[in-house]
Amino acid sequence: MTKGYDENKNRVAELASFGKDLARRARSKCELCESAGVALAVHEVVPAEKVPSVERCAFLCAECAKQMSDPRRFENGEHWRCLAKTVWSEIPAVQVLALRGLRRMADSQAWAREAVQEIYVDAEVEVWADASE
Numbered sequence: 588m589t590k591g592y593d594e595n596k597n598r599v600a601e602l603a604s605f606g607k608d609l610a611r612r613a614r615s616k617c618e619l620c621e622s623a624g625v626a627l628a629v630h631e632v633v634p635a636e637k638v639p640s641v642e643r644c645a646f647l648c649a650e651c652a653k654q655m656s657d658p659r660r661f662e663n664g665e666h667w668r669c670l671a672k673t674v675w676s677e678i679p680a681v682q683v684l685a686l687r688g689l690r691r692m693a694d695s696q697a698w699a700r701e702a703v704q705e706i707y708v709d710a711e712v713e714v715w716a717d718a719s720e
């Protein structure tokens with residue numbers, strides 16, 4: 588076993604341990620699309636910091652997590668209408684994901700473009716949202 592493998596394993600375990608706190612914060616709904624009664628999992632918002640923290644994570648359903656993890660699997664469309672609302676979240680990690688999603692769609696979807704124009708985010712959130720893409 589390599590050191591990298593162990594480090595990754597520890598990280599995965601540490602992220603999983605945030606589940607309880609995140610479930611409370613998210614009120615057991617997906618923090619992006621607000622689906623309830625579905626399986627939710629800890630999603631670390633990139634770029635990852637050396638030490639994972641709850642503040643850098645969001646609690647997401649499988650569909651949101653899949654599309655957010657890989658820009659190539661991101662699909663413009665109705666599923667993401669939710670972002671126009673959740674981009675106003677008080678949680679920076681959620682705002683960052685929502686903002687990234689809206690920006691991906693802004694060229695093709697008028698409602699997404701409007702949402703991007705209307706939203707005001709802190710400079711910190713702005714820098715974070717720009718950091719990975």
Ligand SMILES: [Zn+2]
Pocket residue numbers: 617618619620621622647648649650651652
């Ligand atoms: Zn979702």
